[in-house]
Amino acid sequence: xxxxxxxxxxxxxxxxxxxxxERRTLNVPRITGQxxxxxxxxxxxxxxxxxEELTRVRERAEREIGSAEADIxxxxxxxxxxxxxxxxxxx
Numbered sequence: 001x002x003x004x005x006x007x008x009x010x011x012x013x014x015x016x017x018x019x020x021x022e023r024r025t026l027n028v029p030r031i032t033g034q035x036x037x038x039x040x041x042x043x044x045x046x047x048x049x050x051x052e053e054l055t056r057v058r059e060r061a062e063r064e065i066g067s068a069e070a071d072i073x074x075x076x077x078x079x080x081x082x083x084x085x086x087x088x089x090x091x
Contacts, residue, residue: 045079052081 004018033039058073 051077051080 054073054077056075058070061070061073
């Protein structure tokens with residue numbers, strides 16, 4: 001068994017899988033807006049994809065950890081469905 005040492009979040013001993021964090025540099029392309037209609041369509045398409053992905057994540061979380069814990073993903077979907085959030089986040 002391999003022993004790892006790190007910075008504890010709380011006292012005690014733990015046995016289980018370890019996940020190694022590696023910092024990465026993200027290359028995010030900068031896109032210049034064309035016009036409102038085009039950008040709004042892009043936003044709505046991205047929101048729809050995010051909702052679909054959150055549905056899959058929620059279903060997996062429900063199977064693996066339970067429905068109460070998976071409910072957080074439903075709340076995230078509600079944020080994406082809220083038109084007031086969409087308008088205020090673009091300001």
